[in-house]
Amino acid sequence: MHIDRVAALDIGGTKIAGALVDGNGRILVRAQRPTPAQEDGESVMRAVEEVLAEVAASPLWSGATAIGIGSAGPVDASAGTVSPVNVPGWRGFPLVERVREATGGLPVTLVGDGVAMTAAEHWQGAARGYDNALCMVVSTGVGGGLVLGGKLHPGPTGNSGHIGHISVDLDGDLCPCGGRGCVERIASGPNIARRALEGGWQPGPDGDTSAAAVAAAARAGHPVAIASFERAAQALAAGIAATATLVEIGIAVVGGGVANAGEVLFAPLRRSLRDYATLSFVQRIELAPALTGTDAGLVGAAAAAALGSRDEETATIGG
Amino acid sequence: MHIDRVAALDIGGTKIAGALVDGNGRILVRAQRPTPAQEDGESVMRAVEEVLAEVAASPLWSGATAIGIGSAGPVDASAGTVSPVNVPGWRGFPLVERVREATGGLPVTLVGDGVAMTAAEHWQGAARGYDNALCMVVSTGVGGGLVLGGKLHPGPTGNSGHIGHISVDLDGDLCPCGGRGCVERIASGPNIARRALEGGWQPGPDGDTSAAAVAAAARAGHPVAIASFERAAQALAAGIAATATLVEIGIAVVGGGVANAGEVLFAPLRRSLRDYATLSFVQRIELAPALTGTDAGLVGAAAAAALGSRDEETATIGG
Numbered sequence: 001m002h003i004d005r006v007a008a009l010d011i012g013g014t015k016i017a018g019a020l021v022d023g024n025g026r027i028l029v030r031a032q033r034p035t036p037a038q039e040d041g042e043s044v045m046r047a048v049e050e051v052l053a054e055v056a057a058s059p060l061w062s063g064a065t066a067i068g069i070g071s072a073g074p075v076d077a078s079a080g081t082v083s084p085v086n087v088p089g090w091r092g093f094p095l096v097e098r099v100r101e102a103t104g105g106l107p108v109t110l111v112g113d114g115v116a117m118t119a120a121e122h123w124q125g126a127a128r129g130y131d132n133a134l135c136m137v138v139s140t141g142v143g144g145g146l147v148l149g150g151k152l153h154p155g156p157t158g159n160s161g162h163i164g165h166i167s168v169d170l171d172g173d174l175c176p177c178g179g180r181g182c183v184e185r186i187a188s189g190p191n192i193a194r195r196a197l198e199g200g201w202q203p204g205p206d207g208d209t210s211a212a213a214v215a216a217a218a219r220a221g222h223p224v225a226i227a228s229f230e231r232a233a234q235a236l237a238a239g240i241a242a243t244a245t246l247v248e249i250g251i252a253v254v255g256g257g258v259a260n261a262g263e264v265l266f267a268p269l270r271r272s273l274r275d276y277a278t279l280s281f282v283q284r285i286e287l288a289p290a291l292t293g294t295d296a297g298l299v300g301a302a303a304a305a306a307l308g309s310r311d312e313e314t315a316t317i318g319g
Numbered sequence: 320m321h322i323d324r325v326a327a328l329d330i331g332g333t334k335i336a337g338a339l340v341d342g343n344g345r346i347l348v349r350a351q352r353p354t355p356a357q358e359d360g361e362s363v364m365r366a367v368e369e370v371l372a373e374v375a376a377s378p379l380w381s382g383a384t385a386i387g388i389g390s391a392g393p394v395d396a397s398a399g400t401v402s403p404v405n406v407p408g409w410r411g412f413p414l415v416e417r418v419r420e421a422t423g424g425l426p427v428t429l430v431g432d433g434v435a436m437t438a439a440e441h442w443q444g445a446a447r448g449y450d451n452a453l454c455m456v457v458s459t460g461v462g463g464g465l466v467l468g469g470k471l472h473p474g475p476t477g478n479s480g481h482i483g484h485i486s487v488d489l490d491g492d493l494c495p496c497g498g499r500g501c502v503e504r505i506a507s508g509p510n511i512a513r514r515a516l517e518g519g520w521q522p523g524p525d526g527d528t529s530a531a532a533v534a535a536a537a538r539a540g541h542p543v544a545i546a547s548f549e550r551a552a553q554a555l556a557a558g559i560a561a562t563a564t565l566v567e568i569g570i571a572v573v574g575g576g577v578a579n580a581g582e583v584l585f586a587p588l589r590r591s592l593r594d595y596a597t598l599s600f601v602q603r604i605e606l607a608p609a610l611t612g613t614d615a616g617l618v619g620a621a622a623a624a625a626l627g628s629r630d631e632e633t634a635t636i637g638g
Binding site: 074076083131132146148149153155156157159160161162163165166167168169170171175177178179180181234235238241242243245246247248250275276278279280281 | 468472480496498569594
């Protein structure tokens with residue numbers, strides 16, 4: 001697609017990043033601050049303003065036509081507010097209004113971070129050219145977003161594609177969200193590590209109990225580590241198949257730290273997908289690792305802003 | 320919406336119905352044949368042609384601008400073919416082409432029966448006025464369809480919203496579709512009855528072991544009958560919550576024979592929905608019984624045809 005130069009914010013529990021992004025998805029200017037996640041809401045906003053001020057100091061800023069925000073969720077795009085789980089000082093925080101004020105009235109588009117990553121993958125990554133796609137991030141949590149009918153589908157509040165919190169195990173373990181057997185409760189990095197430890201896997205001399213360490217053990221043939229990834233893959237497959245059965249996606253793109261495990265995750269994921277994606281219209285679903293990296297949040301927020309600033313009915317990305 | 324007069328076909332495993340439907344969703348002419356489900360494909364098509372000939376014999380036929388087909392699935396709208404599970408003589412049967420030939424070249428729109436029911440509920444029923452809705456039929460099977468962004472969302476092959484075959488119990492019982500723990504495997508009428516019988520419920524002197532008989536027993540306070548409906552409601556709630564979490568629906572409309580159980584189903588369904596629809600953007604989802612009755616398939620096929628015969632980007636129903 002053709003997009004103008006736009007500004008972007010990527011807001012997470014660890015860092016707040018800002019950028020100017022050009023029409024080819026290249027980052028022209030960037031700035032970053034740690035998120036003062038345990039401080040009050042105004043302190044967090046001050047960090048956002050510092051990032052924006054640093055980006056706006058660039059001579060290129062004057063060409064920016066809009067600003068996109070991808071934020072840790074939940075977000076409420078219809079109200080313009082965010083309530084990131086890991087930023088307790090922000091509950092119903094009017095981020096859209098505050099960013100509009102801080103940028104001299106630029107049009108602001110807010111989406112969840114999973115939707116932003118999806119916009120990036122559809123524009124620049126593995127979902128490019130697909131009219132119907134699920135893109136997901138498997139990391140500390142499990143998030144995602146949807147492309148439907150050739151267009152990003154943020155939904156009314158900007159949260160669509162929230163695959164981490166659909167239940168695939170209705171009698172399963174309680175999830176911090178209040179549900180049971182959510183995909184995230186089974187497939188996130190911390191849950192992969194927890195299950196391996198509970199099964200008797202022990203970390204090496206460095207004491208690393210991350211999912212990456214479990215992946216290394218699985219690669220070396222440790223059966224408990226392999227089983228923990230297989231269980232995660234089963235939950236992801238059930239969630240991907242559910243999404244395909246509900247909205248007919250052609251591809252599922254999987255990114256995030258846990259996806260870096262490579263075939264340790266993707267091999268059982270492909271197998272399990274055959275078990276759950278059974279109906280004729282979902283059997284041909286493709287599976288691919290994400291191509292956009294750590295900048296996906298910024299690039300995707302820019303793409304969402306470019307879409308949000310024009311007629312939704314005619315905007316398409318990926319072309 | 321304003322629609323022209325259109326023809327409609329509703330094709331199921333038991334009967335084939337045809338109609339002329341006016342712009343207000345009224346049925347002007349109708350015809351029906353039993354489905355010769357166990358005969359060869361050409362015999363089934365002959366029944367379709369007889370239904371069409373009877374409808375076309377009406378003097379009103381000359382005003383018909385399009386024909387919509389709602390068919391038992393799976394369907395493939397992109398190929399124009401149907402393969403209804405209960406009509407073994409039709410496997411990849413080119414129904415769209417054959418109906419076009421039989422109607423002198425009218426534009427034909429094919430959707431799955433769950434999508435057709437959804438079109439009817441959005442046009443005339445409980446989903447009217449909602450931009451984002453899931454409509455479902457809980458009966459011998461469990462089907463459904465989606466309205467997204469104010470428009471029917473059939474998906475590329477006409478099967479979107481197929482909620483009966485998403486897994487909500489990834490280690491659960493095998494489903495005839497090949498998956499495990501599908502919503503239909505837990506919540507369909509036959510499965511409600513099976514579970515009640517397995518739990519020790521016994522039918523009355525009339526020997527009726529239908530889900531309706533289990534509902535009557537539940538209404539009379541039989542704990543096993545109540546528990547079987549509660550389990551069905553739990554699976555439906557997990558499926559509805561998953562749909563809301565994935566695509567942000569404002570209402571879930573539940574129809575079909577099992578929904579006739581009324582509060583025996585809806586009371587535990589409302590309770591279970593609170594357990595699974597936990598994220599802020601799905602907590603306010605509404606739940607309503609379907610309003611369109613046995614003609615939903617015909618009315619919905621007509622609505623789908625009216626949408627299919629105009630620019631997809633501008634067509635809306637429900638307004």
